[in-house]
Amino acid sequence: MAKIYYDGDADLELLKGKNVAVIGYGSQGHAHALNLKESGVDVVVGLYEGSKSWKVAEKDGLVVKTVEKASEEADVIMMLIPDTVQPAVYKKYVHEALEEGNMLMFAHGFNIHYQQIIPPSYVDVTMVAPKSPGHIVRRMYQEGKGVPALVAVHQDYSGKALDLALAYAKAIGCTRAGVIETTFREETETDLFGEQVDLCGGVAELIKATWETMVEAGYQPEVAYFEALHELKLIVDLIYEGGIYAMWYSVSDTAKYGGMTRGKRIINESVKEEMRKILKEIQSGEFAREWILENMAGRPSYSRLLEMEKNHPIEEVGKELRKMMPWLKGIDTE
């Protein structure tokens, strides 16, 4: 059974008198920094001179310093800049700033697990990884709730690394929901696998293939959009609220029978075989090496693939159809 920590298992007092530097003010960074501040923690945001986020963080009432200065003054440093940027920033500014007994923190284990960052032995190294996008971490905290998270200890120099990481998790609201103990390896490998085969990669391909099949067969792109994409949220909401069986309970008997007999023909043994291969690429470090090299080369494949996604015809149809629903807030992707 997984070990799960709640509010009663975490002591905010452990962060009293400590300076916390949140490096980055993006999706996770803004949520952690604001939640920490509102939980009474002394927090400073670390950014580079000229960062777009600098003014935003200051407008939100936070103290902002350069990464170098914020790291020098900090007892706890949370790395919340993109994973691909972290190694260079760490080497240039953070490594030198780390003093005996400090704690270096992450929200994802990639750089520690694949040894892109190797901290000195005299610091604690921990992870608090919310299982949610940063904007939900913030929204739930403001509503007096929290999102679940994972906690892990890579290095326990002080002997108190887990307790301090749990205090941090409490300060950002995660122990309100529950924080599951894991390892850097488990968090990294499961996170990469989930986003590749299911949450991001798998779902995007399933939607496009469903839409393309209908459009190629002569159905109207708009009707196909509602069926392949729009309704997915309604179905996923049911699964999120009550599990897969609750979804089956809620849909028609025809959908139940068709889905249960046909779904397995789509996600069949050969798909699972491919999933196992992808998992092996993650476990062996093959995917990490590929992604690191892609970044070193200036991201040529990444940019080409992202451009193709942006220009897929389903995007054009969706853009028009979403105008029918002015209550959708939309997301500025420019």
Ligand SMILES: NC(=O)C1=CN([C@@H]2O[C@H](COP(=O)(O)OP(=O)(O)OC[C@H]3O[C@@H](n4cnc5c(N)ncnc54)[C@H](OP(=O)(O)O)[C@@H]3O)[C@@H](O)[C@H]2O)C=CC1
């Ligand atoms: N996105 C998510 O919801 C989740 C993310 N994580 C993990 O959290 C970590 C942060 O991810 P995420 O929040 O998505 O990151 P973002 O891409 O949102 O981070 C962007 C922030 O980093 C700043 N930044 C970029 N480069 C530098 C630099 N060289 N020096 C200082 N600041 C810099 C940006 O500044 P500027 O505005 O100037 O560009 C911006 O403030 C990652 O480890 C990720 O895996 C974990 C769970 C979910």
Ligand SMILES: CC[C@](O)(C(C)=O)C(=O)O
């Ligand atoms: C699902 C994508 C994610 O792993 C996340 C928000 O948890 C990410 O890396 O952004």
Ligand SMILES: [Mg+2]
């Ligand atoms: Mg994730």
Ligand SMILES: [Mg+2]
């Ligand atoms: Mg991820």
